[in-house]
Each structure stands twice: as C-alpha cells, then as structure tokens.
Amino acid sequence: MIPLQAIAETGTTPGGALLVLGIVMPAVALVALIGLGGRAARMIVAAALLFQLYVAVRVALLVAGSATPLAYVVGGFQPPLGITLRADGVSALMMVVSAVIFLGAASFAWKDFAQARGQPEARLSLIFWSALLAMASALNLLFTSTDLFNLYVGLELLTFAAIPVVAIKGGAETLRAALRYLLFAVFGSMLYLFGIVLIYGAYGTLAISAIAAQVQPNAATLAAAGFVTVGLLAKTALFPFHLWLPPAHAGAPAAGSAVLSALVVKGSLFLLMRLWFDTFPSLREPADMQLLAFLGALAVIIGSVTALRQPRLKLLVAYSTVAQIGYMFFVFTLVPKTAGDIVASAAWTGAWLQVVAHAFAKAGMFLAAGLVAEVLGHDRIRDLGGLSARAPLVVLTFAISGLSLMGLPPSGGFSAKFMLLAAALAEGHWVWATVIIAGGVLAGAYVFAVLARMMAAPTKAAELASIGRTRQLIALGLASVSVLMGLMPLHPIAFFEIGRFP
Amino acid sequence: MSAVLLFWLAGSGLIGLAVYGLIVNPHPLCKLLALNLLGSGVFLLFGVIARRGAAAGLGGDPVPQALVITGIVVAFSATAIAVALLLALHAEAGEASLDQEDEEP
Numbered sequence: 055m056i057p058l059q060a061i062a063e064t065g066t067t068p069g070g071a072l073l074v075l076g077i078v079m080p081a082v083a084l085v086a087l088i089g090l091g092g093r094a095a096r097m098i099v100a101a102a103l104l105f106q107l108y109v110a111v112r113v114a115l116l117v118a119g120s121a122t123p124l125a126y127v128v129g130g131f132q133p134p135l136g137i138t139l140r141a142d143g144v145s146a147l148m149m150v151v152s153a154v155i156f157l158g159a160a161s162f163a164w165k166d167f168a169q170a171r172g173q174p175e176a177r178l179s180l181i182f183w184s185a186l187l188a189m190a191s192a193l194n195l196l197f198t199s200t201d202l203f204n205l206y207v208g209l210e211l212l213t214f215a216a217i218p219v220v221a222i223k224g225g226a227e228t229l230r231a232a233l234r235y236l237l238f239a240v241f242g243s244m245l246y247l248f249g250i251v252l253i254y255g256a257y258g259t260l261a262i263s264a265i266a267a268q269v270q271p272n273a274a275t276l277a278a279a280g281f282v283t284v285g286l287l288a289k290t291a292l293f294p295f296h297l298w299l300p301p302a303h304a305g306a307p308a309a310g311s312a313v314l315s316a317l318v319v320k321g322s323l324f325l326l327m328r329l330w331f332d333t334f335p336s337l338r339e340p341a342d343m344q345l346l347a348f349l350g351a352l353a354v355i356i357g358s359v360t361a362l363r364q365p366r367l368k369l370l371v372a373y374s375t376v377a378q379i380g381y382m383f384f385v386f387t388l389v390p391k392t393a394g395d396i397v398a399s400a401a402w403t404g405a406w407l408q409v410v411a412h413a414f415a416k417a418g419m420f421l422a423a424g425l426v427a428e429v430l431g432h433d434r435i436r437d438l439g440g441l442s443a444r445a446p447l448v449v450l451t452f453a454i455s456g457l458s459l460m461g462l463p464p465s466g467g468f469s470a471k472f473m474l475l476a477a478a479l480a481e482g483h484w485v486w487a488t489v490i491i492a493g494g495v496l497a498g499a500y501v502f503a504v505l506a507r508m509m510a511a512p513t514k515a516a517e518l519a520s521i522g523r524t525r526q527l528i529a530l531g532l533a534s535v536s537v538l539m540g541l542m543p544l545h546p547i548a549f550f551e552i553g554r555f556p
Numbered sequence: 557m558s559a560v561l562l563f564w565l566a567g568s569g570l571i572g573l574a575v576y577g578l579i580v581n582p583h584p585l586c587k588l589l590a591l592n593l594l595g596s597g598v599f600l601l602f603g604v605i606a607r608r609g610a611a612a613g614l615g616g617d618p619v620p621q622a623l624v625i626t627g628i629v630v631a632f633s634a635t636a637i638a639v640a641l642l643l644a645l646h647a648e649a650g651e652a653s654l655d656q657e658d659e660e661p
Binding site for chain 2 (some may be wrong): 207251
C-alpha cells in the first residue's frame with residue numbers, strides 16, 4: 055500500500071540497545087521473581103530498579119549529548135512490519151522520572167511488603183513486587199515504542215499491572231474501585247483498538263512515522279483519531295471519565311497510590327501526546343483542540359472543588375490528581391499546528407514540567423498521606439489535629455508538595471503553570487489563563503485546609519503509632535525534587551524538543 | 557450487498573449494541589458482557605480490514621489477523637481479571653454491585 059522508500063526510518067543508533075534493556079530487564083526480573091519466590095523478591099526488585107535508573111540516565115545522557123533521538127530496529131526488521139523503539143527528549147525525560155519514582159516507592163514499601171523470616175510466604179508481597187516490575191517494563195515500552203499496536207500492548211500491560219495494586223488491600227470498597235477501574239480501562243482500550251483498525255484500513259501501516267508522512271484529513275482518519283482519543287481519555291481519567299480514579303488511587307497502599315498517580319495515568323497521556331503531536335500533527339484543528347482544553351479546564355475546576363469537599367485525606371489527594379491532569383491538556387491548544395516560535399516552545403516545556411512536577415509532588419503527597427494514616431490510624435481530615443507536633447516531617451512533606459500543586463514559587467509546579475499561563479496570554483487565550491489561575495487558588499484552598507487541620511490542637515487524645523524516619527525522608531525527598539525543579543531558569547528547555555517529529 | 561459490507565455492518569451493529577448495553581446496565585457482569593460484545597465487534601472489523609486489504613489470490617492480509625489474536629488474548633485476560641474481582645467482591649460483600657455504600661462518618 056505504501057512504497058517502502060517512503061518510510062523514512064533511521065536505523066539503529068549507537069546505544070539504541072539500551073531501549074530494549076529498559077523494557078526487557080524488568081520483565082526478566084519478573085520471571086526471576088516468580089521462579090525464585092517471595093523471599094528473594096525485594097533484592098531482585100532493588101537490583102532491577104537500580105539497573106532501570108542506570109539505563110534511563112544513560113539514555114538521557116546519550117540523547118542530550120548527540121541532540122538526536124536514540125533508535126533501535128527490533129530484530130533488524132524495518133517498519134512497517136517491524137517495530138522501531140525510539141527515545142526522543144521527552145521519552146528520555148519520562149524514563150528517568152519513572153525510574154526515580156519507582157525506586158522511591160519501592161524503598162518506601164520495603165518494610166510493608168517484607169517476607170517475614172520463618173513464616174510461610176505471603177502472596178501479597180509477591181503480587182506487589184511483580185506488579186511494580188510489570189509497570190516499570192510497560193511504562194518504558196509506552197515511552198519508547200513508535201508503533202500504534204505495540205503501544206496498545208504497552209497500555210494493556212500497564213493496566214493489568216495496575217489493577218492488582220489497587221485491589222491488593224482487599225475489602226469490598228477497594229475491590230469495587232478496582233473493578234470500576236478495569237471496566238473503564240477495557241472500554242478505553244476497545245475504543246483505542248477500534249480507532250487502530252480504522253487507521254490500518256486507511257493507511258496500511260501502524261508505524262507512527264509512516265502514518266504521519268501520508269495522513270489525510272478524511273472522514274475515516276478523523277473518526278479513528280476521535281475513537282483513539284476518547285479511549286485514551288477514559289484511561290487518563292480526564293473529566294468526564296474521572297469517576298474511577300479517586301477510589302482506585304485512594305484504595306491502594308501508599309507506595310502503590312504514589313506510582314499510580316505519579317506515573318500510570320501519565321502513560322496514556324504520553325500516548326495521547328504521541329498521537330496528536332507525532333502521528334496526526336496536521337489534524338490538530340484549533341476547534342477540536344479547544345475541546346480537549348475545555349475538558350481539561352473542567353477537570354481543573356471540578357476536580358479541585360470536589361477535592362475541597364472530601365472528608366478523607368487520600369481521597370482529597372486523589373481528586374487533586376484529577377485537577378492536575380487537567381492542566382496538561384492545555385498543551386493541545388497552546389502549541390499551534392504551525393509550531394516553531396518561542397510561545398509554542400514555552401507551552402510545550404510548561405506541559406512537560408507540569409507532568410514531571412506533578413509526578414514528584416503527588417508521589418511525595420501520597421506517601422505523606424499514607425504515613426498520616428499510619429500515625430493516626432485513620433485519615434479523616436477533621437481529626438488531623440496535633441499531627442504537626444508528632445510528625446513534623448510528614449507535615450513538611452505535605453506542605454512542600456502542596457507548594458508545587460498550587461503553583462507557588464519556587465517549585466516545578468510554579469515554573470510549569472507560569473509557562474502555560476504566559477503562552478496562554480501571549481496567544482490571547484484568556485479563558486485558559488483564568489482557569490490556570492483559578493485552579494491555583496482552589497489548590498491553595500484544599501492544601502491550606504488540610505495544613506490548618508494538621509497544625510491545630512489535637513481534637514481527641516488518640517493512641518499514636520510511631521513511624522520510621524527512613525520512610526519520612528523518602529517522601530520528603532520525592533517532594534523536594536518538585537521544589538528544586540523551581541530553581542531552573544524560566545525558559546523553554548531545548549532537551550524536551552529533541553527528536554520531535556516535525 | 558458484498559460480504560465485506562455485510563460484515564462491516566454486523567461489526568458496527570455489535571459495537572453500537574455493546575455501547576448501549578454498557579451505558580444502561582448497572583450490573584458489573586452485564587457491563588463485562590457488553591465489553592466482550594464490543595470486543596467481538598471490533599475484532600470482526602479487523603477481519604473485514606484484512607479481507608479488504610488482501611492481495612490478489614490471498615484470503616486476507618495477515619497483519620490484522622495477527623493483531624486480532626493479540627487483541628483477543630488481551631480481552632480474555634481482562635475478562636478473567638474482572639471475573640476474579642467480581643467473585644472476590646461477591647465473597648466479601650455478599651453481592652456484586654458497583655453501588656457505593658454510604659461512607660462511614
């Protein structure tokens with residue numbers, strides 16, 4: 055259907071094999087985990103995740119050093135039949151971010167999912183650690199694949215690894231949450247598959263570069279893009295598909311919630327950006343993109359307002375995820391079809407900074423919320439009084455994560471929202487600018503409402519459990535990254551632009 | 557009416573039915589069945605695309621046929637997980653319903 059020479063696909067670049075290692079090593083570790091059993095689980099996971107970080111940093115350094123993307127043609131089979139793995143600037147960025155957050159979450163969960171000596175093996179810890187490895191592998195696949203069907207496989211692996219983490223605590227409420235999550239996710243993946251079959255029918259290929267080279271704005275393509283987009287929105291939990299997210303993320307154990315909120319929802323968002331910026335760049339009609347931004351704006355407002363009304367801390371943090379995801383959808387309208395100027399670059403950088411800053415801030419905040427629940431034995435917001443005296447580090451973690459969510463300087467959240475705001479104003483989108491500011495104010499309201507409770511006098515004398523210092527420092531460390539990001543200059547970052555499909 | 561068009565209409569009809577069932581049926585088992593129906597519709601379209609894109613003398617383009625096998629495996633796994641969750645939920649709560657009970661104060 056397409057002449058082979060039209061597929062302008064570069065071959066394997068030096069260091070391209072690292073991309074394969076990033077996907078395969080966690081999977082190999084997973085097999086080893088199942089073979090060797092729960093007693094060796096933590097050591098295998100630690101080794102695999104450290105290796106993951108090494109691979110991600112090497113990939114990032116190679117991409118930054120050569121200012122060109124890494125590529126690996128799997129098995130030497132060129133597209134359209136073969137699959138090319140490719141890491142551009144944002145892939146490398148997300149690989150590093152996910153490796154760091156996985157390591158943080160794994161060290162946080164180190165004690166919780168330990169295998170006690172002399173006891174029969176517990177299944178739960180084995181499930182948790184294998185789900186963690188499966189998510190790490192699936193995310194790297196999502197970040198580097200350039201084939202729409204291969205990306206679908208990555209998306210499904212990610213969902214199937216995330217569901218057990220949601221359901222791991224048992225109990226009717228979390229099982230319901232996991233089931234609702236699964237139903238939404240399968241619905242989303244079926245719509246995605248429907249779009250894929252239409253694309254294959256129209257273009258005879260699923261390789262992103264080959265589709266981008268010949269895309270036409272005809273009815274089949276537009277319908278396909280629509281179905282794929284709606285499917286991915288269901289998985290990203292953008293308003294109005296957000297209902298599954300809060301109970302699912304709030305019901306998981308703290309380390310699981312951190313990974314789910316910081317990384318797993320970003321997986322389908324990453325794919326959505328691959329779709330609109332790399333696969334169908336010429337289809338980005340302003341009116342359609344305004345619709346995505348409009349849903350994002352509704353998510354910001356409704357997510358924040360609902361967060362304010364939550365009685366439980368973990369639910370509040372989860373609704374804040376719904377709101378913060380909304381910001382990321384402004385990128386679709388703020389980066390115009392004919393890109394290239396500094397305003398578009400600022401919006402692009404702002405959106406990715408928002409993804410990264412939210413990842414670290416939310417990981418820190420969910421871990422802090424988990425520690426709160428452990429200290430007090432509950433996470434009811436109105437009974438949080440006295441916490442600042444007993445666990446000051448936890449309150450500090452919550453506060454500096456909140457800084458980034460509100461978008462107060464200095465924090466990565468501030469840089470992100472400032473650049474999005476500047477781009478919105480420069481392009482005359484005053485509605486989105488207003489929403490960005492209003493969202494910040496609302497985030498301030500829910501963060502300060504919680505902080506005020508934490509610093510109030512104890513409401514009732516309660517038996518307080520003690521928590522280890524190590525886990526407090528891990529949560530604080532992750533949250534601090536989101537603040538340190540605020541020290542970067544407020545300027546479009548060239549690294550994020552490396553290897554963008556034109 | 558050609559066979560391709562007939563299968564195309566059948567697939568589209570299944571998808572429409574499935575989405576309707578997904579929206580109107582509150583019971584999770586019905587929703588799961590609707591999702592499987594949705595999958596069947598989409599997989600049927602894969603077959604249509606394979607037939608339509610076939611080279612002369614071949615029964616079908618092998619690529620969509622290969623893709624659909626992966627799709628079926630994924631749908632099967634999703635169904636298995638959902639059924640496991642449903643059974644666990646039934647054992648835990650005595651009924652398999654997605655309705656939220658009132659939060660404890």
